[in-house]
Amino acid sequence: xxxxxxxxxxxxxxxxxxxxxxxxxxxxxxxxxxxxxxxxxxxxxxxxxxxxxxxxxxxxxxxxxxxxxxxxxxxxxxxxxxxxxxxxxxxxxxxxxxxxxxxxxxxxxxxxxxxxxxxxxxxxxxxxxxxxxxxxxxxxxxxxxxxxxxxxxxxxxxxxxxxxxxxxxxxxxxxxxxxxxxxxxxxxxxxxxxxxxxxxxxxxxxxxxxxxxxxxxxxxxxxxxxxxxxxx
Amino acid sequence: xxxxxxxxxxxxxxxxxxxxxxxxxxxxxxxxxxxxxxxxxxxxxxxxxxxxxxxxxxxxxxxxxxxxxxxxxxxxxxxxxxxxxxxxxxxxxxxxxxxxxxxxxxxxxxxxxxxxxxxxxxxxxxxxxxxxxxxxxxxxxxxxxxxxxxxxxxxxxxxxxxxxxxxxxxxxxxxxxxxxxxxxxxxxxxxxxxxxxxxxxxxxxxxxxxxxxxxxxxxxxxxxxxxxxxxxxxxxxxxxxxxxxxxxxxxxxxxxxxxxxxxxxxxxxxxxxxxxxxxxxxxxxxxxxxxxxxxxxxxxxxxxxxxxxxxxxxxxxxxxxxxxxxxxxxxxxxxxxxxxxxxxxxxxxxxxxxxxxxxxxxxxxxxxxxxxxxxxxxxxxxxxxxxxxxxxxxxxxx
Numbered sequence: 324x325x326x327x328x329x330x331x332x333x334x335x336x337x338x339x340x341x342x343x344x345x346x347x348x349x350x351x352x353x354x355x356x357x358x359x360x361x362x363x364x365x366x367x368x369x370x371x372x373x374x375x376x377x378x379x380x381x382x383x384x385x386x387x388x389x390x391x392x393x394x395x396x397x398x399x400x401x402x403x404x405x406x407x408x409x410x411x412x413x414x415x416x417x418x419x420x421x422x423x424x425x426x427x428x429x430x431x432x433x434x435x436x437x438x439x440x441x442x443x444x445x446x447x448x449x450x451x452x453x454x455x456x457x458x459x460x461x462x463x464x465x466x467x468x469x470x471x472x473x474x475x476x477x478x479x480x481x482x483x484x485x486x487x488x489x490x491x492x493x494x495x496x497x498x499x500x501x502x503x504x505x506x507x508x509x510x511x512x513x514x515x516x517x518x519x520x521x522x523x524x525x526x527x528x529x530x531x532x533x534x535x536x537x538x539x540x541x542x543x544x545x546x547x548x549x550x551x552x553x554x555x
Numbered sequence: 556x557x558x559x560x561x562x563x564x565x566x567x568x569x570x571x572x573x574x575x576x577x578x579x580x581x582x583x584x585x586x587x588x589x590x591x592x593x594x595x596x597x598x599x600x601x602x603x604x605x606x607x608x609x610x611x612x613x614x615x616x617x618x619x620x621x622x623x624x625x626x627x628x629x630x631x632x633x634x635x636x637x638x639x640x641x642x643x644x645x646x647x648x649x650x651x652x653x654x655x656x657x658x659x660x661x662x663x664x665x666x667x668x669x670x671x672x673x674x675x676x677x678x679x680x681x682x683x684x685x686x687x688x689x690x691x692x693x694x695x696x697x698x699x700x701x702x703x704x705x706x707x708x709x710x711x712x713x714x715x716x717x718x719x720x721x722x723x724x725x726x727x728x729x730x731x732x733x734x735x736x737x738x739x740x741x742x743x744x745x746x747x748x749x750x751x752x753x754x755x756x757x758x759x760x761x762x763x764x765x766x767x768x769x770x771x772x773x774x775x776x777x778x779x780x781x782x783x784x785x786x787x788x789x790x791x792x793x794x795x796x797x798x799x800x801x802x803x804x805x806x807x808x809x810x811x812x813x814x815x816x817x818x819x820x821x822x823x824x825x826x827x828x829x830x831x832x833x834x835x836x837x838x839x840x841x842x843x844x845x846x847x848x849x850x851x852x853x854x855x856x857x858x859x860x861x862x863x864x865x866x867x868x869x870x871x872x873x874x875x876x877x878x879x880x881x882x883x884x885x886x887x888x889x890x891x892x893x894x895x896x897x898x899x900x901x902x903x904x905x906x907x908x909x910x911x912x913x914x915x916x917x918x919x920x921x922x923x924x925x926x927x928x929x930x931x932x933x934x935x936x937x938x939x940x941x942x943x944x945x946x947x948x949x950x951x952x953x
Contacts, residue, residue: 384866384946405870412868423863423950427571437867439560484867 330393331492331523332358332381337390339376339546350376351546354390358492358525363518365534365554366527368543374527375496377543381525382415382494383407395491412440416485420497422477424469430480431456431465437488455483459513475506482513486522493517495526499533511536561873565881568853579849580889582842583929587893587922588900589835594918595901597828599910604820607750608813610689615785615813617687618792620778624806635774636807639763641799642681642778648798651782651791654686658777659763661770665712665720666732672719675757677733679766687779690755695727695742698762706764711742715756733759734769788812842889843929850882850937854944861941862949871942878941882934883927890926894919 339351351373358364366374379385380392383399392400399410417423424433434452443451456462459479464472469480478498485493495514499507515536518524528534535554542550569576620641623631642657659679665672682703684690698709710733717726717740726740738761747755767773782791792810799808811819854861861874869877898914905912 379947382866384950405872408865408868408870408873411866417866419950423859423866425860425863427567436864439557439564440864440868440870440873442557445560488868 329359330357331360331362331395332356332525333391333393333396334377334381335391335393337377337380337387337392339373339380339385340388349546351380351387354543354546354548356541356548356551358523360523361518361521362539363514363524363537364526364539364541365537366525366541366543367529367531367534368549369529372543373546374543378494378496378525378527381492382417383410408440412437413488414491416488416490416493418478418481418485418493418495418498420500422469422474422481422501424477424481424484426469429466429468430461430472430483433469433480434484434487437484441488451487452483455487456480458486459483473506474502475509478502478506478510479513482510482517486517492523492525495524497528498526499528499530507533558876561876561880562884564877565884568881569885572853575849576885579846579885580892582845583839583886583889583926584842584893584896586835586839586842587890587926588897589838590832591894591897591915591918591922592900592904593832593835594828594915595897595913596904596910597824597832598913598915599905600824600828601821602913603910604824605817608817608820610747610750614781616782616788617813618780618782618788618795619811619816620780620795620808621811622774622776622808625809631807632774632776635776636803637775637778638773639767639775641802642775644798644802645778645780645795649791649794651787651794652780653783654683654781656680656683656687656779657763657775658779659766659770659772659774660776661766661772663733663759663769665716665759666735667720667726667729670720672716674713674716674733674759675754677759677761677766677769679761679763679769681763684760687781690747690760691745692742693745694725695740697742697760703762703764706762706768708736708738708765709741709761710738711744711760712740713744713754713756713758714746715754716759717743733761736769839925839929843886843933846882846886846889846930847933847937849885850878850934851940853881854878854937854941857941858944858949858952861944862946862952865944865946866950875938875942878938879931879934882937883930886926886930886933887923890922890929893926894922897922 334354334356337351337354341348341350354377366377368374380387387400391398394410394414399407402410431452434455435448438448438451453462453465456465459482461476461479464476469477499510502510511533514524526537534540537554539553541548622635622637639657642655645652646655657680661677663674663677665674682698682700685697697711702709712726720731726743729740731738731740782788795810864874902912
């Protein structure tokens with residue numbers, strides 16, 4: 324199988340079936356999506372269409388039942404658990420709907436978390452984390468706990484955590500789903516800026532207004548790619 | 556992930572739940588403290604035993620022959636074949652031996668005027684008694700060889716016996732009755748106190764031949780022998796066995812050395828210490844179960860955290876180490892506080908019972924390693940649970 328080098332993500336013929344007790348639930352069928360470097364891509368679709376499953380597969384949190392997923396030319400589906408953890412650590416930056424910050428840790432400690440697992444020294448970690456916080460405009464909140472700052476700020480801290488290790492791709496799962504429209508717009512502006520600076524972003528959303536910040540839209544329906552078109 | 560980062564993470568997580576962590580530690584604290592205190596008391600008791608045996612005046616050159624095949628064979632006293640002549644044979648024929656005394660023992664009722672007192676033990680022996688035992692005379696004198704050989708009715712009383720019969724009045728020269736026979740008190744022993752529960756002041760000593768007729772016995776309960784030097788003890792034992800072979804069967808008697816007696820006493824005390832410390836160690840198991848329980852709760856509570864950590868790149872190994880280190884740190888600090896509490900407790904108890912404080916280094920080292928061990932054992936299962944959480948499920952956990 325060819326592994327085009329300029330592709331950050333190359334999804335080929337991927338299918339996923341969940342095996343429940345006595346029931347097989349097919350979720351994705353023969354999905355093919357390529358993401359080029361520097362692209363900002365939105366995936367839309369109704370609940371249960373398989374968008375989250377697709378995110379988990381790209382994010383190496385799960386393995387496909389069939390097909391291949393390449394990230395930076397590496398077939399991640401065949402990696403060991405440790406290898407997948409390393410991909411999550413170095414090549415993927417997750418941004419979740421519910422932020423998923425550790426409540427007991429300050430903003431800067433949360434941002435440092437991926438760097439701890441990269442084995443980076445603590446002084447270097449602190450520098451990198453502060454730089455990431457600065458780039459999303461929340462450096463002044465670095466010593467605050469997540470529950471001491473606003474939802475929009477929390478999501479920015481989460482974005483800082485996602486970009487701190489300079490990943491190949493940012494995976495954002497409904498990043499504005501828990502935010503009011505103004506904070507949501509702010510967060511999207513940050514994504515847009517990151518994309519302008521060259522970051523590759525793959526975002527799942529069901530809000531067309533949010534999807535419009537991106538440059539390409541993939542519509543999923545019943546586990547299949549229904550439509551794949553650029554946004555103008 | 557670096558080990559320092561894991562330690563830092565663990566300490567942070569423990570500090571986040573101060574009360575819970577403290578209560579979890581308490582099980583280990585109590586267990587370790589109890590073991591340390593009990594071991595220290597045991598060791599102090601051993602030293603006490605040694606000091607007591609030494610104060611009795613038996614140097615390392617002293618041996619003892621008792622009837623029976625081995626110590627504790629009390630039925631041997633019923634069929635006692637040891638006689639005074641055996642003591643004499645040893646004295647005369649063993650070149651490595653410097654002094655020998657036979658001991659005949661019995662219970663005597665003493666009477667002075669209208670006062671009566673039942674003496675705990677009355678010993679019949681020879682004038683060589685003081686060559687083997689340090690039992691100082693306060694007033695008067697010990698009996699002579701002539702008095703000993705001549706079955707004279709003379710006695711030396713222990714301090715307590717003298718006090719019971721005579722009060723503060725000096726009994727030397729007075730006549731008392733022992734089991735109805737008249738004796739002259741020729742001396743009083745200086746007070747010596749209790750030795751291993753036996754009251755050394757509640758005794759009377761009379762010539763051995765006198766004792767044999769007073770108690771109507773020929774059996775000697777004990778022959779005490781001093782070798783010419785400590786080094787000659789093994790040689791003396793061989794000589795004694797050789798000369799007694801013509802007189803007695805091997806099963807009729809046994810020879811104990813001071814070293815052997817101390818070893819036996821130490822073994823008994825050591826065994827008791829181990830048993831008690833072992834019982835205390837059960838609380839360590841309970842403490843370990845407490846840690847495991849809390850760690851399991853902690854893993855469940857922090858399911859989401861585990862999911863997040865996995866999402867940002869924590870490997871299974873990292874998660875495993877995180878929870879294991881946490882468990883070990885709790886247990887180790889429990890052990891450390893346990894040691895502090897144990898030493899303080901030991902100090903207090905030793906102060907109260909007026910024994911010398913012994914710091915048992917091996918017990919401290921053991922306590923440290925055991926507490927770390929408990930942490931590892933209690934942490935493995937919860938840590939495995941954390942490792943095996945599905946990251947997707949964990950991230951969804953609320």
